[in-house]
Amino acid sequence: MSRNTKINALLLLAVAALAVLPLVLGLGDHKEEPFAGADAEAETAITEIEPDYEPWFSPLYEPPSGEVESALFALQAALGAGVLAYYFGLRRGRRQGEQRAAQALRDAPAGD
Numbered sequence: 001m002s003r004n005t006k007i008n009a010l011l012l013l014a015v016a017a018l019a020v021l022p023l024v025l026g027l028g029d030h031k032e033e034p035f036a037g038a039d040a041e042a043e044t045a046i047t048e049i050e051p052d053y054e055p056w057f058s059p060l061y062e063p064p065s066g067e068v069e070s071a072l073f074a075l076q077a078a079l080g081a082g083v084l085a086y087y088f089g090l091r092r093g094r095r096q097g098e099q100r101a102a103q104a105l106r107d108a109p110a111g112d
Helices: 003-024 038-049 066-107
Strands: none
8 A cells, every 4th residue: 555545545534534533523512503603603602691682684695494504514525525536637637748848849850
């Protein structure tokens, strides 16, 4: 196994562990919504500190349920990952093309 393959396997294992460990260890079991987002946690903390707090503005779109909100967040994350993957793939392809062109120039006969 090459060094890059080992590194990739370890990274995949770490990502899988980060996804599975909170579920296996039961983190968040004592809460009503165990894996609520930071926005919900902040709203809860603010209302505990200052019950009369009035938000400055309201959201433009309020999803009908938590599942829809999660799906939209997952879609946003997937689109972001796609854009990043495209960018890095494009950079790598250009670099490989430049290397091949440079190699072709070096391999070309000097008399042309």
